[in-house]
Each structure stands twice: as structure tokens, then as C-alpha cells.
Amino acid sequence: MSVSRIALPRGPLPPRALRRVVQGMARDGAVALDGLFPLPLLKRLRAEVYRRHHSGELRAQGRVRDIGGRYAAVLPFRGPFLNKAFYADPRVLAMMGALLGPDFCISSLETVISEPGAGRQHQHVDGPMRFDRLVGGKKVPYRGDLSDLPPFAVSLCVPLCDVDEENGPTAIWTGSHREALRPRPPGEAEVGRRFPLVPMAGPFGSAFLFDFRVFHGGTPNYSREPRPLLIMVFTRSWYRDPNQNEVFPSVVIAGKDLARVPAEHRPLFMLAPAARRPLWGARTS
């Protein structure tokens, strides 16, 4: 059992590849992508991530959370991350448009550094959109069937090294993305029973997308090297990622750098403080 593995040619995304992405996301809640970013670009991104990791500033300034021997940290759009070949690859934008509609934006840019010895992460979904009500202190679930809703948030995951069973691929219970919005979401054992678990392994240069609603979890890093993973989350413009509730901002770009982003791509950064018109003398950077 696997997810669709889609080889991307350079240049515009062929309609057939786009269809496979949309169908794969609808069926499995995840797709694997080969040939998305060129290795020289990925190596520059990796060098920047390692520099910030080894200096300690990534953890000190960007840490969002610790997760059993791995930590997630927000990365600034600076240096190699300001390359529009990274943040506005036309094929990625075409995929996000097809999945999220015309008004999507970048919700966050994070890296997850899984250190040697990192353990198994619990099964979870990243963004459970719930419509529960509280009545007399009791939670009442929304009874309607929301399982057919289209995606509202999609993570683009780009490992910055080869990923195999040894160093801890993200494991995805494929096809489980329609379950999180049911009136009573299934428990861990039921998800494990009903949906095949697929480790998203692949060589350096491969990437994958997953729907925020799909059940997943990190697997142990048995190797002797850290395993850095980039995660750029795209959302519909109205959605706010609950994983970022305790931190601010989740999109970091300086005003002078945002001014140099081509106008057509500036809406991608709408959640960055530098993109917002300050009121009442608020400081934005």
C-alpha cells in the first residue's frame, strides 16, 4: 500500500499531473512528489537550517513546540528562503489553487528537527476543524456529515535529507482524512485498524503533501544524524492553524523583503505582520 507518487517535470504542471494530485489527496489525504525542487536549492535551504540549528538560534528564537526528541520551529523567510523558486513554485501554486481555491496563503514555514533517539510521535491530525457546541457544560458534536468537505489546509513537506525507515519518516494513515470531522472521530486503535499506515520515505529531493485532517505521526529516528524536515503550510485565507495559537508570528518576513516579493505573490504572505496595515500605532516588526 502506498500513496500516489507523482513525478513532476520542469516547467508548467501538466493537467494530468494536477489531476493525479487532486485525486490522490481526495483518496489518501497525501501524495508524494518527485522532482519538485532542484537539489542545489535544497542544499542551500539545508545549509541555512543547519546553521540556525547548530548555532542554537533556531530553538531559541523559533521554537513552537517539543515533540518527543524533535522540535518544531518557525523559520524566517530570509536568505535562501526568499527565493521565489521556493515559496512560489508555479507547480505548487497550481496544486494549492486546485485544492484550496484562489485565496490561499502561506500559514507557516516550519522545520521539524528530529534528533537521533527521537521516539514515536502520537497519532494526531494537525487541524481538526470542529463545530462542537457547549450546552450546559457538555460538548455536543455537530451531527451533520462534514466528511466530504474539501481541504482547508495542506502541508508541503520537504525532507532535507534522504528519509528511510531508519531515520524516522512521517507515517500517514492513508485515507483517514475524512474521519476527523465526523460527529465522533475514531480513536487511535480504530484508525490503525481501518487505514493502511504508509511511511513517507524517499530520497533527498522528494517531497509530499498531506491534508491537515489526515491522521499521522512521526516515527523514531534510529540513526546518528538529525533529520530536518521543512513544512510549509498553505491554508484558505480564513483558516487559522491552531498549532500556532501560542506563538506569533507564524509567517516571518521583513518589510523590505516583502516589498521585493513580486506583487502577484505578495498575497501569499498576507498573515505576516509586515503585510498588515497597523492600527492604533501597533508595531509590526
Ligand SMILES: [Fe+2]
Ligand atoms: Fe502533525
